[in-house]
Amino acid sequence: MNGWTGKMLRVNLTTGSTSVESSEKYFDYIGGKGMANRILYDEVPAGTKPLDEASKVIFAAGPNCGGSAPCSSRTTMSFLSTFTKYNAICDAHMGGDTAIMMKYAGYDAIIIEGKSAKPVYIAIKDDNVEIKDAASLWGKMTMDTVAEICKVEGAGTNVVTIGPAGENLIPLANVLNNGGHSGGGGIGAIFGSKNLKALAIYGTKAVYVADSAKILELNKYVLEDLMGSNNNHVVPTVAQSWSEYENASTRWTGHPGLTWGAAEGGPIDTGESPPGEITKFGYRCQKAVFDWGDIAEKYTVKMTGCATCPVRCYASLRVPELEAKTGVKAAHANTCLANGVYARNNLLPTFQDVAEPGDGKFMAGYLATTVADDLGLWDNYGELNATLNYFVKDDCALLKQILPPAEFDSIPWDKREAGDITFLKDLLEAVASGKGELSHLADGAYFVSERYKSLLGDEFLHSSAMGLWGPLGGKRHHGNECAAQVGLLTNIIYNRDGMCHTIVNITGSGLPYDLQKSIIEEIFGAGALDKPKAYTPMNESKAKFAKFGVIRQVIHDSMTLCNWVWPMTFSPRKDRGYKGDLSVEAQYMAAITGQAWTEESLNEAAERVIQLQRAMTVEAVGSTDMRNLHDVVSNFIFDIDPDKKAFEEGTVKLDRDDWQTALTMFYKEFGWDETTGAPTRATLEKFGLKDVADALDAKGLLPA
Amino acid sequence: MEKEQELLERQSPEEEATPIEEAAPPEAAPVEETPAQKLAACILATTREAHVTPLKKLKLHLPEGVTPEEAEELLTKAGTPEADPALEKIAFIRGKKDLYFYETTLMTAHFAELDSLIMDKDILRTIATVTRSDCKLYPRPTQFSKLMGYPFYFSEDEIEGAAARMEKLEEYADIGVVTASNGGKGFYSTQFISRGYAQGLIESVEVEERENP
Secondary structure, X not given: OOOOXXXXXXXXXXXXXXXXXXOXXXXXXXXXXXXXXXHXXXXXXXXXXXXXXXXXXXXXXXXXXXXXXXXXXXXXXXXXXXXXXXXXXXXXXXXXXXXXXXHHHOOOEEEEEOOOOOOEEEEEEOOEEEEEEOOOOOOOOHHHHHHHHHHHHOOOOEEXXXXXXXXXXXXXXXXXXXXXXXXXXXXXXXXXXXXXXXXXXXXOOOOOOOXXXXXXXXXXXXHHHHOOOHHXXXXXXXXXXXXXXXXXXXXXXXXXXXXXXXXXXXXXXXXXXXXXXXXXXHHOOXXXXXXXXXXXXXXXXXXXOOOOOOOOOEEEEOOHHHHHHXXXXXXXXXXXXXXXXXXOOOOOOOOOOOOOOOXXXXXXXXXXXXXXXXXXXXOOOOHHHHHHXXXXXXXXXXXXXXXXXXXXXXXXXXXXXXXXXXXXXXXXHHHHOOOOOHHHHHOOHHHHHHHOHHHHOOHHHHXXXXXXXXXXXXXXXXXXXXXXXXXXXXXXXXXXXXXXXXXXHHHXXXXXXXXXXXXXXXXXXXXXXXXXXXXXXXXXXXXXXXXXXXXXXXXXXXHOOOOOOOOOOEOOOHHHOOEOOOOHHHHHHHHHHOOOOOHHHHHHHHHHHHHHHXXXXXXXXXXXXXXXXXXXXXXXXXXXXXXXXXXXXXXXXXXXXXXXXXXXHHHHHHOEOOOOOOXXXXXXXXXXXXXXXXXXXXXXXXXX | OHHHHHHHHHOOHHHHOOOHHHHOOOOOOOOOOOHHHHHHHHHHHHHHOOOOEEHHHHHHOOOOOOOHHHHXXXXXXXXXXXXXXXXXXEEEEEOOOOEEEEEOOOXXXXXXXXXXXXXXXXXXXXXXXXXXXXXXXXXXXXXXXXXXXXXXXXXXXXXXHHHHHHXXXXXXXXXXXXXXXXXXXXXXXXXXXXXXXXXXXXXXXXXXXXXXX
């Protein structure tokens, strides 16, 4: 079999049994997210709560994983959200080596079900699967757990583990693999509820492909002609001799004079890295400086990243002064928002210096991020930090009202007063402990709001301070601030933050607006892309563009390509007119599987996945009225910048009536009922989901 | 096994060995490079180092056998139909103080313009040119931080000083400064964007993008 392994592994923690089953019946869902979503639909009854024994976690990768395409080793994990309203279907996407190890071990998916009576970890070495005692690991931090398991299972083993936050069933708990890549959505709490400390995988088998020559040709094409840097930013941050454009906002940060300052053997200059020169690819993204600012340059050892990824989007830093002063082994190497979020706002109003004057804020952020990763505590794209800040603002006015006096006094406020950065360590450890009222601030914004409703009213969930896309509790993630209605529409599809990078990779590419516009309008029609902060009312082109954003993301999460880099909408090459190639994913699918995949058939398969996910969400909501019960967005999106009107230059403010029009147009694109936003029988049957339609019908959940 | 044997046979020394004497090409007589070729090589070398070549500097360090008059005559024809074929890929920017040459397959006109502005050492003109271009193209204000980094490396004092001087000069009447809520500043040009729009955009690039990475 090519691409897929054709097998999935089932591990039942209640019985201790393991079995291998065929995965072929899920190929219509591509793999990865699609496969995992369908398994969850088939096996976890609607109404199940995430920490119930009947709840399951599915790890899955697609046919492309293991086939060598650039950026093809992200893992999708599907489960029930622990932290958003309705506890509906939720995915987490994790980088690293987990997906490729799972494929090398011979599995397209791993289904974890049941609940162990005592702490265990699952050890997989190809066909040999064991459930092992984890009593000695319970209570350990994530970094130590990885090290301990690798001592037993062997170096090179990929270890996906929870920390104390997951063990303590904190809804905002995550898993991390090998210390550097995390998956959120509350999966850590589900692991904890099953007494599952970790999943350790080592695989030695091959992933077979139908046309290896074509795959190598595509790899060369993508690397030389299409791919830019992280998020497929195709323009460097600063002017380089070969570049026509530069844009300070991009992640193509490498340039002459910027180094990996703590590299072994001395600083390495990132230099110029023109398109086409693939041996310099790894120098394009100096992510430490992007994440942390100029101060991080001297601490940068190197860039690192996931299996098969040339971009190298997360930085490995060495900060010995921080360890010497605080005792925290600063080894954070995670990606994305974790970068310093806890040192923002007001959790710590002042910062003591560590190694040099003025470095306290960087050190505080780095320390807190390391601690959060080690605890397995998820930030939910900054939501946990926002919640903590909400409660400590105004001299802890709200915190004093929710904490018993003894608990409030147990927090080392003297450290905060002094700007001692280890205050953040103490605070995060208390949050992850599961003890006391403070821990509930990591329940997820929706549940925090419910718990303290009398204090918070509606304001908390709708505030710009929280920055949620909607009161459901998902954080706005490339929402209305990214291509207006288009970005926000990609957010409301999910039961967590959007995580859709298709659109932001375009708006953030670094190319001038007129160039972006001409390429995007050629695909989606006039008016598809607004100027930044100069928005126009909703139109059909925008609805098509938003649908494209979602569908591409599903393609990537299902066939396994990193949506933080893909799709190749643009190119860094002037000789291509900066146009990318949106047919490449289908070309890979055809070359890998030997089947006749086209852009159209891949889009159709991805849309099947979204239709299923929407149907599952309708089931979780228990109503067809998605417009008023699920797709509701936060008030701040319409109320920010009170001195400006919607569609005025200089604001990302949207208009309430226009948003309703946007929803209607978006529903139409997906074939959903235009009043409620629920999938119709005709649409579900069009995508081969008659059984799903029948099930919804039986529950009265099909639109009239 | 068959494949291994085939590979061994292919790599057999008898088959691969070719007498070195036979393979070596006949020694060619050295060909003297023309002045145009020498100049092109000089400019190419500087372009490889990510810099334009100022004519005045080139004339002080001319390749052997090229006179200043020859150099000027050859180079000022670059980019015209009369240009020497050896200078086909050479172009220049007419700066305020000099002509700046570069090799076009390695360097873009955009970068050459920036480098020539920097070499002209006219900070006001540099800031105004970059600002107008940024506001017209992207659109966005030109952040002070951009001007403090590669390839400009202006100090904050120099930039603040330039902003103050531009306020008083008619030719820079379109250039203004906006400040984000984090204190980050940027120049904008009213030729292309309004102050209100610039204010919104500086907040985006200085603050909001970092909150939504």
